[in-house]
Amino acid sequence: MMDTAFWKDAWEEARTSSSLYQTPVDPDKWRAFWDFFAPVYARRNREDREFHNRIVDHLVSRRVLRENDRVLDVGCGPGTYTLPLADHCRKVVGLDTAPVMLETMQGEAAREGMGHRIAVDNREWAAIPESPDYDVVFGALTPAIKDYACLMKMNRVSRRYCCLISFKGRYHSTLRDGLWRWIMDCDIHSMAFDTQFPFNILYHDGFLPDVAFFPYERTVVEDAAYVKQHFRRYFAIFTQNRGHCGERIDAFIDEHAENNRVQDFQHGVLGVISWPVGN
Template identity: 35%
Template sequence: MYNARFWDKAWQDSSKKAGRRRPDPKLWQEYWSYYSSRYAEHNAANKDVHQRIIDDLLAQGAIRPGDSLLDIGCGPGTYALPLAAYHVKVTGLDTSSGMLEALSTQAISAGLQKNITPLLADWQDIAPEPAYDITFAAKSPAINNYDSLMKMTKVARRACCLIGFAGKHDIGLRRLLWEKLLQEPAPGPSFDIIYPLNILYQKGYRPNVTFTTYGQTNQEPLSYLIDHYTRYFAVMGLNGPDIENNIRQFLENSAIDGYCADTSETTIGIMWWQV
């Protein structure tokens, strides 16, 4: 029977398949702290996409100016910053100190620091009680099963919003390097909106869902990409001189005048529901 637990198991099976090489949590946090400033720069390139999503959520009444909102896995402020600009009182939760530093820096620069409170913590450690008007998570690994999803409904007083991948998520150079280094197809995203959507439906919720597709091409310095992907694959358990040489050689062969084009394309689902 396709009940909530069926979809939870399907979610876990999908995560295991996509994450055959599971990153070490401590190394993963260090990786994101290292990458935080560049992540913030990439956010700026997709600023219009994020702004459009926030505008739509406000127009639908999912989020209101003056709301208190917990952004679970906030990163450098992808959504926290545009939300704060609408006078939403955002608590940005993340396990990466580097991401929270990037968030604080941008909040101060934009004059939004009064509306943003960084919180270095794990979602698992947050008390399951209604402490915020809204719980919000965008492509956050913290929301990864039935329990973590349903906890969002316990912490929110009025509504929850969840943004996840909807099938396609491709980062060109990372996919090609994965195939070269591991001699296997690169895994798809470990978080697809279909699983939490069906869990919520089976629990009696009727989420509002929309979809959007966007992409970008970044011209990245060769030296940065060598360092970036060496760190990434080290987190996945692939390290050593041979791995680094293979990464370097592949990227050098792809570079033009010291730069490589790194292209990505993503489709996401934006889902919100009342509690």
């Protein structure tokens, strides 16, 4: 029977079987990776701002977001959605465990003249009090909302609405996927953050979730030296006992570089789930 318990267990199974969870999660390594990535991430956000604006405009059109709202952005990164949200809301608090991500977001907010509408909170989602202190609780592609308990907490922290953005199906990156095969000797597989799990849990728990899908694709080009360091830090999270991993990454990047630049094609579909907290 496909009830809440079924989808709760299915989500847990998807997470524990994911390629991303076959080694113990090391928060310090993840934090170091995100902090290193922060400046490049912020630049890519500026390049992709029109796409992020379309998603926020969708939420505004559905009255999920209102101009006097106080919003919590869980796992905000360098302000991917925090900045577009602040265009439409009174205050947005960006929650993230990576301090350089938050510093980068503050710099982006100041550059846009939005500093007065944005605040930062350098804590884990688990540390946020379970009281309805926000009109809207928002999360986009965040590992903080990883299971039933984390999802349900969103309802207790929000007064009015929640929104969770996740992947519909797999996210593809030609460089990451190719490197995973090269380093790990297998294809990467993860459905741990698939839209179907939170959507069906909410539906069977009596909430009224709406979902809209936004396909995206982009080609990013970076200096080979940066890409090597980026993936050295990324694969250090998953390869504690594999020797010569860094050298293999460098060789792969050199093989795919042209004039010391490397191209990566990324594509997927984002599922934007929104729901009123009253059920």
